[in-house]
Amino acid sequence: MATAARQTNPDLFPDLFSKHLSDRLKLLLVYAILIVATVQTIYPLFWMVFGSLKTDADLFNNVWGPPRMMVWQNYVDAWRIADLGARIGNSIIITVLSLTVLLIVSSIAAYALARLRFPGRGAIFLIILATMMIPPEVTVIPLFIVVRTLGILNSRFGLVFVYAGTSMAFSIFLLRGFFMSIPPELEDAALVDGANRLQVFWYVVLPLARPGLATVAIFQGMFFWNEFFLAFIFIRQAELQTIPLGLVNFFYRYSADWTLYFAALSMVTIPVIVLYVAMQRWFIEGLTAGAVKS
């Protein structure tokens, strides 16, 4: 028995378990922990979908289980009452526009910082590094005044520029890293052939930097789509609200229509989950690479 226990696979959890544990026991333990962790991560989401299809009575008497009878009407009512169509539209507009402004402006600036030498480059880069770590939340009052002074309070346009402006430093930093990892010989060849910097940037560099752009798009796109705090401060008009604002509004305005809340929540969450599962590699890489590159 002793010899059998010794012949364990050293590749299996080399840093986690003593070699005296048999492989089977290790596996059993690991699966047990992983299953518990996964269930507590995923079950609440199933519970949310279950709740969205229950009747009120079912929700209170049958807390854990699936619905006894499917009430699809909850979805119809929640969509109408929470005005989800308009909110989803606003979220799409704001996310897409913010990403467009951010990607265009930050990639051009990042390229200049990565490749061109000009007086003041060091100072600009230092300012970008310093402001990158400052979350916009801490300057929200003066930011509010700036936005009000510019006359773009309570407009989708205003929120787009707040989003793009406050994530600019981070995005430039990230893209600069990607641009610097592209071999400069390709650009030199294009320059020698008479292309100007913008042409080189557009036709040579951007196609090569696609993974970097995708990282920024996923990382910041998720952020814009989910953002609540800045939207809450800068958008007060109901018809301009994004999904997170709309949900909170719906939740506070109608008391105790629990099944409808569950339905509204399911409707905005399920598409995100489907998108994530379909593109999980991109999401996981984008969200973590975006963070690690800093």
Next chain:
Amino acid sequence: MGEPAARPRVLPASKYRGQKIINTPSNRNNPASSAAADGSLAKRKRYPRVYRHLSAYLMMTPAIVLLIIFVIIPILYGFYLSFHRWDGFNSPVFIGTRNYIRLIERDDVFLKAVTNTIIFAISVVLVKNVLGLFLALLVNQKIKGVIFFRTALFLPVTLSFVVIGLLWSWIYNPTFGLLNAGLELLGLEGLIRAWLSDQATALGAIITVDIWKWTGFHMVLFLAGLQSIPKDLYEVAIIDGAGAWTRLTRITLPLLAPVTFISVLLSLNGAFVRNFELVFVMTDGGPNHTTEVVLTHLVTQAFRFGKLGYASAMGFALFVVVAVIAFTYIRIGRSGAYNF
């Protein structure tokens, strides 16, 4: 934009000795010929400096304008406002450091909010990273279904704080919440309580949700770090008779140091400010301010009571704390044994 045009003329020629030939008027406007004429130097002197710098500044301008308007002016203006009493409509009244004195000496809710923010920050940073590392060790194996576990554990990262906050306020709901129903199922009726309106558990309940959302994120960070550790190190250690604990503390953790540095930095940076949504949605600072954080207090003072100057002082204090922590941490990390 006048500067770049003037600059080349005042630069001492000696600095550019040997490159001058490329910049002679005859071939100044012909980058191709100059590049061909002198391969190694062409890289720096392809175009006349005037145009090259002009295009660089033009490329930087939109980004700099946005940065100045939405980042730099707010920081400076916030500092200015913090020394004023201001309702947002009449002109600000200079009152010196009175806002700051009041914060420290007379605002009990602010002190409570600071304490809660610190408790929140320390617990989420610690637990997220420890749990994330632990799960990363588990999913860093070639075992069946590991991709499924990774995908599932990362899932909450993609959901918004609002969605998660609403979902969890129902999980904590005393009448039909998942948590109390679960405790009942396990025969632990003694633990049943109204989690979010009980002063003893409200803050902990919110902290748990933040950890629930982010642990998968840190797991993936650590996983990437683990996968870069060479496997043969462990084989050698096993042959040398090192136990599991020794292998963890002598091989895995030291080699994970760069990843740990980043992972902690990321959690630390958000820990002081990315708590507004959860608190706002789940408890709105209650009961009796036991879940009040600096940001919720700031928003209440500014937008409910119109004390914009006072709220700016709060915001600036938070700014200083976040900045000092981030820079000290980065400094320690850079000067430490690990060179980032």
